[in-house]
Amino acid sequence: MDALAAHIDQNINARIEELSKLCAIPSVSARRDSLKDCAAAVRAMLQLRGFDVRLIETGGQPVVYGELGDGPRSLLLYNHYDVQPPDPLELWTTPPFQPSRRDGALYARGAIDDKGEIMSRLAALDAVLAVLKRLPYRVKFLIEGEEEIGSPNLESLIREHAPLLRADACIWEAGGCDENGRPEIVLGLRGLLYVEMSVRSLEYDAHSGHAHALPSAAWRLVWALSSLKNQDARVLIPGFYEGCRCPSLNARQPIEDLQSAVFSPTCNISGVSAGYTDHGSKTIIPAEARCKIDFRLVPDQDPEDVAVKLRAHLDRLGFDDVKVVTLDRLRPAMSDPGAAIVRLAAQAGKAAWGIEPAIVPLAGGSGPMAFFVELLKMPIVSIGCSYPGARKHAPNEHVRLGDFARGAKHLARIFASF
Amino acid sequence: MDALAAHIDQNINARIEELSKLCAIPSVSARRDSLKDCAAAVRAMLQLRGFDVRLIETGGQPVVYGELGDGPRSLLLYNHYDVQPPDPLELWTTPPFQPSRRDGALYARGAIDDKGEIMSRLAALDAVLAVLKRLPYRVKFLIEGEEEIGSPNLESLIREHAPLLRADACIWEAGGCDENGRPEIVLGLRGLLYVEMSVRSLEYDAHSGHAHALPSAAWRLVWALSSLKNQDARVLIPGFYEGCRCPSLNARQPIEDLQSAVFSPTCNISGVSAGYTDHGSKTIIPAEARCKIDFRLVPDQDPEDVAVKLRAHLDRLGFDDVKVVTLDRLRPAMSDPGAAIVRLAAQAGKAAWGIEPAIVPLAGGSGPMAFFVELLKMPIVSIGCSYPGARKHAPNEHVRLGDFARGAKHLARIFASF
Numbered sequence: 001m002d003a004l005a006a007h008i009d010q011n012i013n014a015r016i017e018e019l020s021k022l023c024a025i026p027s028v029s030a031r032r033d034s035l036k037d038c039a040a041a042v043r044a045m046l047q048l049r050g051f052d053v054r055l056i057e058t059g060g061q062p063v064v065y066g067e068l069g070d071g072p073r074s075l076l077l078y079n080h081y082d083v084q085p086p087d088p089l090e091l092w093t094t095p096p097f098q099p100s101r102r103d104g105a106l107y108a109r110g111a112i113d114d115k116g117e118i119m120s121r122l123a124a125l126d127a128v129l130a131v132l133k134r135l136p137y138r139v140k141f142l143i144e145g146e147e148e149i150g151s152p153n154l155e156s157l158i159r160e161h162a163p164l165l166r167a168d169a170c171i172w173e174a175g176g177c178d179e180n181g182r183p184e185i186v187l188g189l190r191g192l193l194y195v196e197m198s199v200r201s202l203e204y205d206a207h208s209g210h211a212h213a214l215p216s217a218a219w220r221l222v223w224a225l226s227s228l229k230n231q232d233a234r235v236l237i238p239g240f241y242e243g244c245r246c247p248s249l250n251a252r253q254p255i256e257d258l259q260s261a262v263f264s265p266t267c268n269i270s271g272v273s274a275g276y277t278d279h280g281s282k283t284i285i286p287a288e289a290r291c292k293i294d295f296r297l298v299p300d301q302d303p304e305d306v307a308v309k310l311r312a313h314l315d316r317l318g319f320d321d322v323k324v325v326t327l328d329r330l331r332p333a334m335s336d337p338g339a340a341i342v343r344l345a346a347q348a349g350k351a352a353w354g355i356e357p358a359i360v361p362l363a364g365g366s367g368p369m370a371f372f373v374e375l376l377k378m379p380i381v382s383i384g385c386s387y388p389g390a391r392k393h394a395p396n397e398h399v400r401l402g403d404f405a406r407g408a409k410h411l412a413r414i415f416a417s418f
Numbered sequence: 419m420d421a422l423a424a425h426i427d428q429n430i431n432a433r434i435e436e437l438s439k440l441c442a443i444p445s446v447s448a449r450r451d452s453l454k455d456c457a458a459a460v461r462a463m464l465q466l467r468g469f470d471v472r473l474i475e476t477g478g479q480p481v482v483y484g485e486l487g488d489g490p491r492s493l494l495l496y497n498h499y500d501v502q503p504p505d506p507l508e509l510w511t512t513p514p515f516q517p518s519r520r521d522g523a524l525y526a527r528g529a530i531d532d533k534g535e536i537m538s539r540l541a542a543l544d545a546v547l548a549v550l551k552r553l554p555y556r557v558k559f560l561i562e563g564e565e566e567i568g569s570p571n572l573e574s575l576i577r578e579h580a581p582l583l584r585a586d587a588c589i590w591e592a593g594g595c596d597e598n599g600r601p602e603i604v605l606g607l608r609g610l611l612y613v614e615m616s617v618r619s620l621e622y623d624a625h626s627g628h629a630h631a632l633p634s635a636a637w638r639l640v641w642a643l644s645s646l647k648n649q650d651a652r653v654l655i656p657g658f659y660e661g662c663r664c665p666s667l668n669a670r671q672p673i674e675d676l677q678s679a680v681f682s683p684t685c686n687i688s689g690v691s692a693g694y695t696d697h698g699s700k701t702i703i704p705a706e707a708r709c710k711i712d713f714r715l716v717p718d719q720d721p722e723d724v725a726v727k728l729r730a731h732l733d734r735l736g737f738d739d740v741k742v743v744t745l746d747r748l749r750p751a752m753s754d755p756g757a758a759i760v761r762l763a764a765q766a767g768k769a770a771w772g773i774e775p776a777i778v779p780l781a782g783g784s785g786p787m788a789f790f791v792e793l794l795k796m797p798i799v800s801i802g803c804s805y806p807g808a809r810k811h812a813p814n815e816h817v818r819l820g821d822f823a824r825g826a827k828h829l830a831r832i833f834a835s836f
Contacts (some may be wrong), residue, residue, distance in 0.1 A: 280448030
């Protein structure tokens with residue numbers, strides 16, 4: 001086992017170099033930028049390791065799928081090669097798509113989410129292949145290109161290719177340690193309903209000297225927004241909390257305060273805009289106002305049901321002028337804590353990180369985990385090489401090289417014992 | 419008098435040409451762009467008419483001041499050469515600073531507000547000088563460069579140069595006809611308090627998977643905003659309506675519904691922004707949220723007093739995290755409807771527009787009128803060549819050439835009879 005760790009440490013500079021090249025590709029799925037290029041780069045990286053690789057076309061961006069190893073059993077790895085938009089650019093110390101290594105970390109959009117995770121997994125595989133020579137089971141690597149926009153084509157892909165993708169367990173795409181360096185084994189993800197709300201009250205912006213007489217899109221949106229959630233963070237949409245499962249039913253071990261808060265669904269404003277927002281003053285009644293809202297949902301809330309309740313809530317309060325368009329939706333998912341893969345991940349995590357891992361029944365983020373749990377009926381654990389300060393989705397996203405190595409060693413131990 | 423009108427009509431193409439050149443200068447005061455160039459152009463235009471011109475330096479942009487004519491009496495004209503920002507650019511049919519003549523109108527930022535008004539006045543003066551040869555009183559032309567940012571340096575300029583600026587009456591910078599083509603004689607302007615409110619709740623944008631645990635600047639701002647005004651347009655800041663004068667005390671003639679609504683002070687959102695507002699979805703908790711609010715104030719509200727009450731209101735509700743910065747403030751002003759200049763403007767307006775003018779005690783917009791009324795003690799009327807569809811402050815701002823000529827004829831008759 002020391003040989004695996006030694007191989008990872010000896011090759012870390014080469015892997016960070018390889019990761020830098022991947023992060024230089026601005027594969028922003030929200031902008032449909034460079035995704036084909038990035039899929040090709042990922043495909044080449046898998047082929048280099050001996051994977052049998054194919055690009056599976058979807059209605060949107062291609063999925064990179066590769067298989068390696070032999071045997072009746074299989075382990076599915078899920079990752080994604082697309083990244084979040086890099087804005088606001090001015091807050092990056094170095095440009096988001098010019099990866100910069102400094103202070104023991106690599107800085108770039110995607111350095112951790114999710115290109116860093118992909119590379120850490122390849123570092124683990126490289127070690128296993130170098131030291132053990134062969135895998136007595138199949139590793140199935142599924143890397144999609146639309147995770148950051150809600151994986152709109154993944155469900156149909158899984159339905160169509162279920163026999164190909166079926167496995168005995170799945171390693172999910174994100175994870176790492178908490179603020180104290182304790183590794184986490186995550187068993188579930190919240191669901192997501194992402195909507196854009198907009199109001200248009202005028203054909204064009206008007207002089208605000210008419211504000212006593214003309215309707216205001218901005219005020220309408222502010223009032224509609226303030227009807228959604230009170231200052232105690234309670235969502236006010238009738239029926240919103242219906243179906244929320246109590247955390248004590250789902251976890252073997254006591255859930256700490258921090259973890260139990262994750263079982264509260266949220267209503268977050270990701271963005272809002274109307275009118276003049278540049279320097280100085282401009283006196284207008286904005287013709288239009290827009291906002292983006294994301295709801296993080298817990299088992300067993302359903303995003304389609306919440307969307308219906310949101311519309312009904314707005315209509316009931318007279319906000320029929322507020323248009324709502326759903327951009328993304330994902331169901332929440334949670335795996336059984338008693339599955340064998342959970343025990344294996346916990347043992348391997350303790351050996352690799354030097355600390356007993358925390359079992360986290362539900363993480364705060366979202367992903368298309370429900371498709372795998374519901375359609376492929378497999379247990380899933382999420383592990384990785386991140387930490388709470390990694391600035392995922394934010395300026396100065398980075399991966400710490402020590403975490404990168406520990407995450408790789410963690411997975412290498414799972415590979416060796418699976 | 420027909421000779422004056424004929425001169426204006428015969429020279430209108432030359433004046434629109436001259437106006438186009440002026441509008442091509444992007445003198446956006448909010449961005450401190452091209453203001454010196456524009457002041458020089460205006461100065462040259464006055465010099466061409468024989469004005470004795472000087473640039474008066476202020477702490478900000480220079481004031482163009484010119485005098486023409488002889489005699490003990492004088493008439494002050496107030497205008498401004500700066501314009502509003504042109505955003506949103508994509509909604510302009512032709513670029514804002516490439517003036518375009520079509521459909522009987524000239525389209526450009528500043529085509530009406532206020533470069534079109536300046537040019538219409540010069541067309542009136544050209545006619546008077548050509549037909550009557552001399553002015554038996556002095557015309558004092560004051561053209562500032564900071565009206566669109568709240569005239570921050572005008573009060574001290576007026577205090578310093580009061581003897582120079584004193585006059586028997588003042589013609590204000592904006593006016594024209596209503597939607598039925600009826601000319602308006604405006605006697606007052608609302609005051610203005612323009613503030614920027616902002617909340618910063620995080621050092622950097624965070625992944626919205628943490629929304630159950632982290633504070634949200636956007637929600638804080640939405641809640642603070644919704645505390646300012648209810649859906650019946652009632653401003654909820656305690657004491658906000660103190661000092662509002664009843665319109666019936668101020669006007670000789672019955673005030674129509676539309677006019678009385680102007681006596682309601684307003685609270686308008688000119689702009690609001692937070693987080694991700696581009697295409698597609700990005701799931702973040704924005705670190706910061708900002709908005710721009712303009713309050714239009716009526717006699718005798720005071721902007722400084724309203725600013726104090728706004729701060730107290732926010733603090734009382736626990737919004738001490740909401741930062742408020744005042745960008746502009748102007749006091750409301752209203753002249754005596756019985757002044758001689760009002761009668762003269764009404765008679766001249768009837769002759770030039772062919773319809774009995776409406777006397778409007780208070781207009782919806784704002785301007786530095788109070789400095790003149792309070793410090794120089796002169797009666798003021800606002801007339802001009804605009805109409806309600808002119809899209810002041812908005813994309814596709816324009817002046818209709820017929821209005822341009824009628825406004826010029828209106829002022830030429832005042833010049834001839836003053």
